[in-house]
Amino acid sequence: MTSENRPDQTRFDSHADILKALAHPVRLMIIDQLLLNPKCVMAIHEILDVRQSNISQHLSILRNSGIVASDSDGSYRYYYVRRPGLLKAVLETLDTDWPETDIEEVRKKFKKALNKNQKKQGINP
Secondary structure: OOOOOOOOHHHHHHHHHHHHHHOOHHHHHHHHHHHHOOEEHHHHHHHHOOOHHHHHHHHHHHHHOOOEEEEEEOOEEEEEEOOHHHHHHHHHHHHOOOOOOOHHHHHHHHHHHHHHHHHHOOOOO
């Protein structure tokens, strides 16, 4: 593979980190709630009925991945989504009923790409 065709490893590492951080139902529910408005751990606990210590652990993962951040107001620490547009798009995408791939279309595309590659290499298909 030539360098101009090689995927940007750093970019995909960053994407993978975000997806790994989101890969838990409780974290997705926390994000869903934080997209409505910023909340403290106690408010999230009351809404989700998940132990506060568990919520704190999930928030730590989300914070370390850069998905959420926190701020303080007096004695209250509240959490918010740093990139709400991104997270809304991810959740909307997951909620969409996507059609499955048409295998015949895949076969046509593969054969076309294979023939092109073979011609490029001087192989007669």
